[in-house]
Amino acid sequence: MRVVAALGGNAxxxxxxxxTAGAQRANVKTAAESLAAIVRAGHQLVVTHGNxxxxxxxxxxxxxxxxxxxxxxDVLGAETEGMIGYIIEQELENALGHDRAVAxxxxxxxxxxxxxxxxxxxxxxxxVYDREEAEARAEAAGWQIARDGDKxxxxxxxxxxxxxxxxxxxxxxxxQQVVVICAGGGGIPVLRRDDGSMIGVEAVIDKDAASxxxxxxxxxxxxxxxxxxxxxxxxxxxxxxxxxxxLTIAEAEKLELPAGSMGPKLAAALDFASSGGTSGxxxxxxxxxxxxxxxxxxxxxxxx
Numbered sequence: 397m398r399v400v401a402a403l404g405g406n407a408x409x410x411x412x413x414x415x416t417a418g419a420q421r422a423n424v425k426t427a428a429e430s431l432a433a434i435v436r437a438g439h440q441l442v443v444t445h446g447n448x449x450x451x452x453x454x455x456x457x458x459x460x461x462x463x464x465x466x467x468x469x470d471v472l473g474a475e476t477e478g479m480i481g482y483i484i485e486q487e488l489e490n491a492l493g494h495d496r497a498v499a500x501x502x503x504x505x506x507x508x509x510x511x512x513x514x515x516x517x518x519x520x521x522x523x524v525y526d527r528e529e530a531e532a533r534a535e536a537a538g539w540q541i542a543r544d545g546d547k548x549x550x551x552x553x554x555x556x557x558x559x560x561x562x563x564x565x566x567x568x569x570x571x572q573q574v575v576v577i578c579a580g581g582g583g584i585p586v587l588r589r590d591d592g593s594m595i596g597v598e599a600v601i602d603k604d605a606a607s608x609x610x611x612x613x614x615x616x617x618x619x620x621x622x623x624x625x626x627x628x629x630x631x632x633x634x635x636x637x638x639x640x641x642x643l644t645i646a647e648a649e650k651l652e653l654p655a656g657s658m659g660p661k662l663a664a665a666l667d668f669a670s671s672g673g674t675s676g677x678x679x680x681x682x683x684x685x686x687x688x689x690x691x692x693x694x695x696x697x698x699x700x
Contacts, residue, residue, distance in 0.1 A: 397439045397440070397616075397617035397618055397687075398439070398440045398442070398570075398614060398615070398616045398617050398618075399434055399439045399440065399441050399442070399616060399617065399618045399619075399620060399687060400442045400443075400444065400607055400610055400611040400614065400616045400618070400619050400620070401431060401434065401441060401442070401443050401444070401620045401622060401683060402443075402444045402445070402603060402604055402607035402619070402620065402621050402622060402664075403427055403443065403444065403445040403446065403484075403622055403680065404446055404621070404622055404623035404624065404661075404680070408420050408423055408424060408427075408445065408446065408447075408480060417483075420480070420483060421483055421487070424480075424483045424484055424487045425487045425490075425491075426680075426681070427484070427487075427622075427680055428484065428487035428488045428490065428491040429491050430622075430680050430681050430682075430683045430684070431443060431488055431491070431683065432488060432491035432492050433683065433684045434683055434684055434687065435492060435496060435575060436492075437684060437687075439687070440570060440573070441575050441576075442566070442570070442575075442576045442577075442578065442610065442611075442614065442616070443484060443488075443575070443576070443577045443578075444577075444578065444579045444580060444603060444606065444607045444610065445480055445481075445484060445577070445580050445581070445603065446580075446581060446582075446603045447473065447476040447477065447480060447580055447581030447582075447600075447603070468596065468598050469552060469585075469598045469599060469600060470584050470585055470586070470596030470597055470598065470599070471596065473581050473582075473583075473584050473585070473600060474502055474584050476580065476581055477500075477502050477503070477580035477581055477583075477584065478500065478502060480580055480581075481500030481501075481502075481577045481580050482500060484500070484577050485498045485499070485500045485577055488575065488577075492575075496573070496574075496575055497572070497573070497574045497575065498574065498575040498576075498577065499569055499574050499575070499576055499577070500577040500578070500580075501562060501565060501566060501569070501576060501577070501578040502584065503560065503562050503566075503578045503579045503580070503583045503584065504560070504561050504562055504583060504584045504586045504594065505557045505558075505559070505560055505561075505579065505582065505583030505584065505585060505586065505601055505606055505609075506557070506558050506559040506560075506561060506586055506587070506588055506594070507555040507556065507557060507558060507585050507586070507587065507597065507599065507601065508555065508556070508558060508587075509587050509597070511553070511555035511556055513553040513554050513555040513556070513599070514553045514555065514599070516553075517540050517551040517552050517553045517554070518542070518551055518553075518554055519551060519552050519553065519554035519599075519600045519602065520542070520544050520549045520550070520551055521549070521550050521551070521552055521600055522549060522550045523549070524544060524545075524547035524548065524549050525547060525548050525549065526547065526548065527548050529548075530547075530548035530549070530550075531548075533550075534550070539551075540552075552598070552599060552600050553598070553599040553600070554582075554599065554600055554601060554602050555585065555599050555601065556605065557582065557583065557601050557602075557605055557606045557609045558609075559609075560579065560583065560606075560609065560610060560613055561586070561594065562578070563613055563614075566578055566610075566614065567614070570614070578610070579603075579606045579607065579610050580603075581600065581601070581603060582600060582601030582602050582603045582605065582606040583601055583606050584596060585597050585599040585600070585601050602660055602664075604621055604660045604661050604663070604664035605660065605663070605664055605667070607619060607621070607664060608664040608665070608667040608668045609667075611668050611673065612667070612668060612671045612673075616668075616673060617673055617674070618673060618674050618675070618676065618687055619664070619665065619668040619673060619674075619675045619676070620675075620676045620677075620678075620683055620686055620687060621661045621664060621665060621675065621676070621677045622678065622679065622680040622683055622686075623658075623661065623677070623678070623679065623680070624679060624680070625658070625677075625678070625679065626639065626678055626679045626682065626691070626692065627639040627640060627641060627677065627678055627691075627692050627693045628640045628643075628651070628653070628658060628662065628677055628693040630651075632653075632658075639693070640693050641692070641693060641694065642689075642693070642694050642696070643693060643694070643695045643696070644695075644696060645666060645669055645670060645695065645696075645697070648662060648665070648666050648669070648695050649666065658677075661677050662677070665677055665695045666695065668697070669695045669696065669697040670697065671697065672697040673697045674694060674695065674696055674697055675694070675695040675697075676692050676693065676694050676695075677692055677693045677695075678691050678692020678693060679691070679692070
């Protein structure tokens with residue numbers, strides 16, 4: 397099967413951990429073992445990943461420069477895609493014993509300049525702060541902020557991904573049996589101008605939405621949305637909470653999940669399942685078991 401596996405932020409950095417290269421590498425090493433199991437089982441693998449904390453940290457570092465010297469979010473997104481992709485690539489090669497080619501591709505993703513997300517930023521980036529510090533930083537840097545759990549974070553526009561112009565390159569790599577790491581952090585947001593050329597834009601695309609688009613355009617068989625929760629739960633956080641292991645599209649559409657946590661994953665899973673494939677949501681370490689229908693929550697597409 398052709399499998400797109402989307403690594404949640406927990407695969408790179410857990411919420412309580414410092415934003416250090418060592419912490420990220422340790423987590424990625426664990427993730428690589430789980431991903432390698434999918435390859436060893438005979439499946440073709442494409443990996444995507446988040447970058448919210450990393451791109452926010454780079455933007456925070458850039459705030460130390462003069463405003464005209466700071467790099468825009470699309471460039472910072474490209475930087476994190478290369479940085480994180482390098483670590484995943486190396487650890488995945490190690491986990492596979494260097495018997496399979498692995499490549500990281502900086503991936504552009506086209507969006508619409510009229511997307512309403514530019515008027516209502518919702519995508520969290522960077523570290524968490526208490527409210528007082530967040531408000532002070534927002535005032536100094538011109539940020540918009542929002543509550544994230546019991547903390548506060550910067551928010552930026554998160555437009556809907558429409559097209560992956562680099563799809564031809566991804567397909568070429570897959571045809572050569574390369575494990576591809578691409579569309580990291582949702583990809584680099586770009587606009588197509590009237591003359592056909594492209595230009596980057598200040599935004600961060602949702603990784604799960606971009607992963608669903610990638611899976612559809614690659615005609616993948618399965619999309620795995622891997623996180624630190626073992627499944628979707630009905631009545632999550634309550635004494636009556638129960639794990640849901642299988643859902644039809646109709647059943648999934650009726651669920652109401654938090655917009656800041658499992659909601660985007662369910663939306664991406666539904667997006668892909670509606671095209672006929674199977675989506676799985678669950679823990680990173682259960683990746684192969686989710687693919688086999690033995691763990692997580694599976695949403696079956698129209699072909700099932």
